[in-house]
Amino acid sequence: MADFRARIRSWLAENLSGEFASLRGLGGPGREHEAFGERLAWERHLAAAGWACVGWPVEHGGRGATLTEQVVFHEEYARADAPAKVSHLGQELLGPTLIAFGTPEQQRRFLPGIAAVEDLWCQGYSEPGAGSDLAAVATTATLEGDDWVLRGQKVWTSLAHVAGWCFVLARTEPGSRRHHGLSCLLVPMDQPGIEVRPIRQLTGTSEFNEVFFDGARTARDLVVGEPGDGWRVAMGTLAFERGVATLGQQVGFRRELETLTELAASCDDPLVAERIDRAWVGLEVMRAHAIRTLGDPAPGVAEVSKLVWANWHRSLGELAMLVRGAVGLVTEGGLDEWQRLYLFSRADTIYGGSNEIQRNIIAERVLGLPREARP
Known part of the structure; x- marks a missing residue:
């Protein structure tokens, strides 16, 4: 090695x-x-x-x-x-999903373009009424001849403004509810019936987008897995999202912590010193947990990992503002690295599955606690 x-x-x-x-x-x-x-x-x-x-x-x-x-x-x-x-969404999410669930024809058609970084992809999962609760997806796809026709709206779609393709979770069985009747469709973005609207973030950039489907089409055979099997496919994709790449993410976290520790060296506040120490311990726990559970498909493992790193990184952004003090409230010609960290890390506990949803999954599916009341 x-x-x-x-x-x-x-x-x-x-x-x-x-x-x-x-x-x-x-x-x-x-x-x-x-x-x-x-x-x-x-x-x-x-x-x-x-x-x-x-x-x-x-x-x-x-x-x-x-x-x-x-x-x-x-x-x-x-x-x-x-x-x-x-190309993260194609290489780390869709590619492994096609390898696990796709047909040989889909693999031959799409994997080479993803591997060569010729085709860029986005992920059409979240909706205004179905953020972390993907079972509430309302976007529909109706089979008309040899095409699926899509209607609905997706939101928080990363890089949709530059992607040529989107893997979309849509409801293909009329009258179905929750996780039943969903399908994962591969949809070309450059066509009539698709509108992409950038969403301006707190950081001033627009990585996220709204995507509107109004009669957009994709071929009948571009369903990953069987029609109606989209929930299983989507859960497989989310498992790939929380894979080994997170170990590289933690290297970046460590770099941020080390730089912040140097910045805090001249600070005499004992609270700051204590929180720096806690952050260091938290990072070590995060890495130990990630290595211990690497490749472990047991229920709750991915959810615990998401909770650990998301909360840790959000707290680091808050700690950075504490270290900076009043200076951190002022911008001169744009955000500095710590202001950007603080603002963007507010989203860490939301995207990829919110804290609330992760805790519900752990409570209900792992610990066997009563289900939360739903409308």
């Missing part, structure tokens, strides 16, 4: 140079707009060298890396301060 780590570390050091040297650290949360075209070119360079989909099986265009090798890759990518990826 040391050889594998040394190989990827050496490759990143050698290749994050020249035209790509200026991309280090760009494109993180709240900064998705930074050097988008250049970061896309970097990812295609990464893909050409075989470092794009390290965990995919070789027969599907990946490197066939073990779980441990995948962790090492994501850690080294983060340690090199390599730019945030623009």
Whole structure:
């Protein structure tokens, strides 16, 4: 494993140079707009060298890396301060979903474009009335001849304004309720009947979007899994979302904490020192939990992991504002890194499954407690 780590570390050091040297650290949360075209070119360079989909099986265009090798890759990518990826949704979510649930025809059609970073994807799950509660999805898809016709609205759709395709969770069985009658459809974005409206965030950027489907179409065979099996497919996708890439995320967290600790060195407030210590302990617990449960499909594991990192990172943003003091309330020509961290981390406990939903899942499905009253 040391050889594998040394190989990827050496490759990143050698290749994050020249035209790509200026991309280090760009494109993180709240900064998705930074050097988008250049970061896309970097990812295609990464893909050409075989470092794009390290965990995919070789027969599907990946490197066939073990779980441990995948962790090492994501850690080294983060340690090199390599730019945030623009193809994350395709490579880390949809690609593994197609490998697990897609037909051979779907795999042959879509996996090569994802692996080469030629096709960018977005995820059409959340809706105004169905955020973390995906079972409340109301967007419909009706079969008309050889096409599914979609009508409805999605919200908080990351990178929909640049994506060529969207994997959409829609209700395909009229009269169905909750998790029954849903299907996962692969929908081209560049067509009549689709409107994308950017949502301006607290950070001033617009990574998120509203997406309106008004008669948009996709082919009959572009259903992942069987029609009506969308809930199982969607849960599989969410499990992939919380996979080994989170270990690389924690490297970024550690960098933020170390930098904040240096900033707090001149602060005499004992409360600040105590919270710095607690943050360090929390980060160690987070990593230990992630490694202990790596690849564990047991119910509740993914939900606990989401609660741990989301709450920790939100607290770090609050700690940064405490360290900055009154200076942190003032902007001069735009947000600094700590203001951006504080504002964007408010969303950490919401996106990818809100705290409330994660706790309900743990309580009801793992601990067997009574279900929360629902309308």
